Amino acid sequence: xxxxxxxxxxxxxxxxxxxxxxxxxxxxxxxxxxxxxxxxxxxxxxxxxxxxxxxxxxxxxxxxxxxxxxxxxxxxxxxxxxxxxxxxxxxxxxxxxxxxxxxxxxxxxxxxxxxxxxxxxxxxxxxxxxxxxxxxxxxxxxxxxxxxxxxxxxxxxxxxxxxxxxxxxxxxxxxxxxxxxxxxxxxxxxxx
Numbered sequence: 001x002x003x004x005x006x007x008x009x010x011x012x013x014x015x016x017x018x019x020x021x022x023x024x025x026x027x028x029x030x031x032x033x034x035x036x037x038x039x040x041x042x043x044x045x046x047x048x049x050x051x052x053x054x055x056x057x058x059x060x061x062x063x064x065x066x067x068x069x070x071x072x073x074x075x076x077x078x079x080x081x082x083x084x085x086x087x088x089x090x091x092x093x094x095x096x097x098x099x100x101x102x103x104x105x106x107x108x109x110x111x112x113x114x115x116x117x118x119x120x121x122x123x124x125x126x127x128x129x130x131x132x133x134x135x136x137x138x139x140x141x142x143x144x145x146x147x148x149x150x151x152x153x154x155x156x157x158x159x160x161x162x163x164x165x166x167x168x169x170x171x172x173x174x175x176x177x178x179x180x181x182x183x184x185x186x187x188x189x190x191x192x
Contacts, residue, residue, distance in 0.1 A: 011038065011042065012057055013036075013060060015057045016064075017035055017105075018032055020100075020104040024108050024115075027054075055122045058109060058123055061102060061105060061109070067095065071091060084141065085143045086179050093179065096157075103165055104165055107161075
């Protein structure tokens with residue numbers, strides 16, 4: 001089995017680009033080879049079948065979307081409260097919207113998970129880990145709310161990201177304004 005981690009990451013990045021541009025139907029080993037500029041058969045040497053390729057893409061997206069520990073440390077130093085929560089949500093949005101093809105690929109994988117059980121297992125595990133990391137961070141930072149509130153924010157942020165990546169409902173309203181409204185909706189009005 002190939003162990004060149006840099007080549008594996010480059011192939012996974014090529015797969016992310018193909019997935020974002022072409023959707024799940026366009027994601028083939030041959031397309032990944034072409035996107036990466038590799039000889040035919042390279043991707044299949046690293047990812048033996050479609051399930052392995054999808055798992056590698058989930059892993060790579062997770063690596064690329066992982067929060068910067070230094071940024072989390074700064075966020076954790078903010079006084080606990082609604083504004084700190086809003087800053088944390090803004091940081092999540094920054095990571096997702098800062099690399100639109102990566103976010104599009106993530107949505108494509110989520111859609112693929114509705115069709116393929118092996119994709120559902122892989123993406124589901126990644127989502128559970130991301131959710132647990134958010135719970136751990138908010139508890140460590142002393143932010144308000146718990147698992148229920150974090151789940152509500154995940155639902156809302158996913159919808160906001162999808163909206164901004166596709167055809168926005170209201171392109172004039174900035175994401176910061178949306179985040180402030182979400183925090184107010186979940187935690188109630190400021191001072192209330």
